[in-house]
Amino acid sequence: MTRAERAVAIAAPISIVLLWQLAVSTRFLNPGLFPPPSEIAANFVAYASSGELATNTAWTLGRLIIGCLIGGIPGTLIGLAMGMNRWVRAYFQPVIALLYPIPKIAILPLLYFIFGTGEAAKWAAIAVGVFFLMAINTEAGVRQIEPIYLDVARAYRIRPASFYFRVLLPGALPNIYAGIKLSIGIAIVLAVASEFQLTRVGLGFAIFNAQQLLDVDRLYAALVAVSLLGCILAYGLDLTERWAIPWRRERK
Amino acid sequence: MASITVEHLSKRYPSGTLALSDINLEVGEGEFVSVVGPSGCGKSTLLRIMAELDTPTEGRVRTAGSAADGLPSAVVFQEQSLFPWMRVAENVAFAFDSLGLPKSEVDRRVAKELALVGLSNFANAYPHELSGGMKQRAAVARAFAVDPPVLYMDEPFGALDEQTRVGLAGELMALWERTRKTVVFITHGIEEAVTLADRVVVLSAHPGTVKAVIPIEFPRPRDAVALRGEPKFGEYVVRIWELLR
Numbered sequence: 001m002t003r004a005e006r007a008v009a010i011a012a013p014i015s016i017v018l019l020w021q022l023a024v025s026t027r028f029l030n031p032g033l034f035p036p037p038s039e040i041a042a043n044f045v046a047y048a049s050s051g052e053l054a055t056n057t058a059w060t061l062g063r064l065i066i067g068c069l070i071g072g073i074p075g076t077l078i079g080l081a082m083g084m085n086r087w088v089r090a091y092f093q094p095v096i097a098l099l100y101p102i103p104k105i106a107i108l109p110l111l112y113f114i115f116g117t118g119e120a121a122k123w124a125a126i127a128v129g130v131f132f133l134m135a136i137n138t139e140a141g142v143r144q145i146e147p148i149y150l151d152v153a154r155a156y157r158i159r160p161a162s163f164y165f166r167v168l169l170p171g172a173l174p175n176i177y178a179g180i181k182l183s184i185g186i187a188i189v190l191a192v193a194s195e196f197q198l199t200r201v202g203l204g205f206a207i208f209n210a211q212q213l214l215d216v217d218r219l220y221a222a223l224v225a226v227s228l229l230g231c232i233l234a235y236g237l238d239l240t241e242r243w244a245i246p247w248r249r250e251r252k
Numbered sequence: 253m254a255s256i257t258v259e260h261l262s263k264r265y266p267s268g269t270l271a272l273s274d275i276n277l278e279v280g281e282g283e284f285v286s287v288v289g290p291s292g293c294g295k296s297t298l299l300r301i302m303a304e305l306d307t308p309t310e311g312r313v314r315t316a317g318s319a320a321d322g323l324p325s326a327v328v329f330q331e332q333s334l335f336p337w338m339r340v341a342e343n344v345a346f347a348f349d350s351l352g353l354p355k356s357e358v359d360r361r362v363a364k365e366l367a368l369v370g371l372s373n374f375a376n377a378y379p380h381e382l383s384g385g386m387k388q389r390a391a392v393a394r395a396f397a398v399d400p401p402v403l404y405m406d407e408p409f410g411a412l413d414e415q416t417r418v419g420l421a422g423e424l425m426a427l428w429e430r431t432r433k434t435v436v437f438i439t440h441g442i443e444e445a446v447t448l449a450d451r452v453v454v455l456s457a458h459p460g461t462v463k464a465v466i467p468i469e470f471p472r473p474r475d476a477v478a479l480r481g482e483p484k485f486g487e488y489v490v491r492i493w494e495l496l497r
Contacts, residue, residue, distance in 0.1 A: 146332070148329055148330075148332060148333050149333075149335060151300075151305055151327075151329065151333075152327075152329065152333050152335070154304075154305055155303060155305060155325075155326065155327040155404075156323065156326065156327075156346070156347045156349065156350070156394075156398070157323060157349070157350040158346070158349045158350065159349055159350050162346075162349045166335075166338075166346065167335065170335070170337035171335075171337070173337070245337075246378065247336045247337050247378045247379075247380060
């Protein structure tokens with residue numbers, strides 16, 4: 001990013017917040033439903049200092065991480081196998097094509113039946129969403145690896161384990177990263193949605209609870225927390241990508 | 253050391269095109285054989301079959317006398333065959349993957365080979381930090397490091413500029429003269445073939461068949477640059493040009 005681009009990137013959210021503030025103060029927006037940003041900020045600070053924010057964020061983040069690992073690791077491994085072996089691909093491709101389009105939120109009730117009312121159902125919901133994205137992206141990543149690298153691996157009799165983890169995995173890593181970024185997005189949606197029910201902690205619970213109590217202030221505070229959580233995860237991921245794919249640095 | 257016999261080898265692509273037809277070829281132990289031919293004559297396909305990266309439709313390739321342990325052969329490819337996600341030394345060391353040697357031994361041989369091609373200072377560089385010529389030097393080092401009896405080279409210097417090409421041909425010859433591996437070297441550079449090879453195999457196209465085999469009777473060690481001043485050099489080059497016409 002150039003300095004000018006960075007200036008625009010910083011100015012964008014500020015300008016929107018200022019417009020919002022203006023729209024509320026001129027009564028163009030109803031302050032009962034759209035509190036002025038200054039008030040949201042004050043509420044957010046109060047919410048944060050009460051400790052409630054930290055607890056809820058920690059729970060949501062914990063569910064997010066566990067669900068992403070449960071779904072992401074097998075998704076990546078199956079994606080690698082699908083990319084490499086046409087029989088594995090022939091088997092899983094139609095299954096994924098059939099199951100992937102089902103909205104994951106729609107299977108939440110089913111997951112509560114299967115996994116009970118505890119944490120497992122919430123992890124499962126996130127895992128299911130992440131699994132498909134990782135399998136699809138990893139497979140695409142493996143299939144776009146230059147054939148010359150597969151020739152080199154064959155010519156030098158590279159062992160299967162080394163082939164998977166030192167050729168296919170790094171070769172597919174740029175696509176795997178794309179999959180992780182998409183996964184974080186869907187995982188936040190599913191984590192929050194799964195917290196609407198059967199829990200007393202988490203940002204999703206905070207939003208749902210605030211709605212029931214008609215507490216617009218706390219609703220906004222929780223929404224701001226979700227937004228910041230997603231934003232921090234996305235930027236954090238960008239940083240680890242630069243570290244994990246050092247050979248790509250020069251190409252940009 | 254090993255010798256290679258290609259017997260009645262034919263290759264038909266899945267599309268139905270006959271790429272190679274009844275190729276018979278002998279490569280003696282420690283011999284350097286270059287294969288030249290017009291583009292599309294199937295010379296790369298021939299090399300891929302010899303290196304077991306592809307299968308023949310008919311005929312076979314026999315290799316006699318390869319060592320029981322170690323790789324039977326190594327391949328140097330056209331370009332960009334170094335893994336971009338591995339540093340130069342890791343790329344060379346990766347060739348030892350299936351050999352089960354102790355790490356200290358692998359490190360020693362990698363360092364030795366990189367020194368021989370003048371890349372010691374680039375052991376920790378990523379391939380994208382190297383020039384085209386340096387990348388091919390690293391690929392040559394990878395092939396020599398595992399010390400296989402047979403070396404297959406598929407237009408390894410084809411993508412480089414003329415000056416780098418001649419320089420690398422000279423370096424390759426020096427490496428080869430120390431080790432005397434059996435080498436099959438595919439190229440579209442006639443002068444390169446004459447400079448390097450003991451014998452030049454000339455292929456004709458559609459389908460690829462052996463048109464002639466020309467022994468190059470220059471003494472060794474050869475000097476890649478001085479050789480170009482020899483009257484015989486020009487004669488060989490012209491003769492091969494005539495065959496390809």
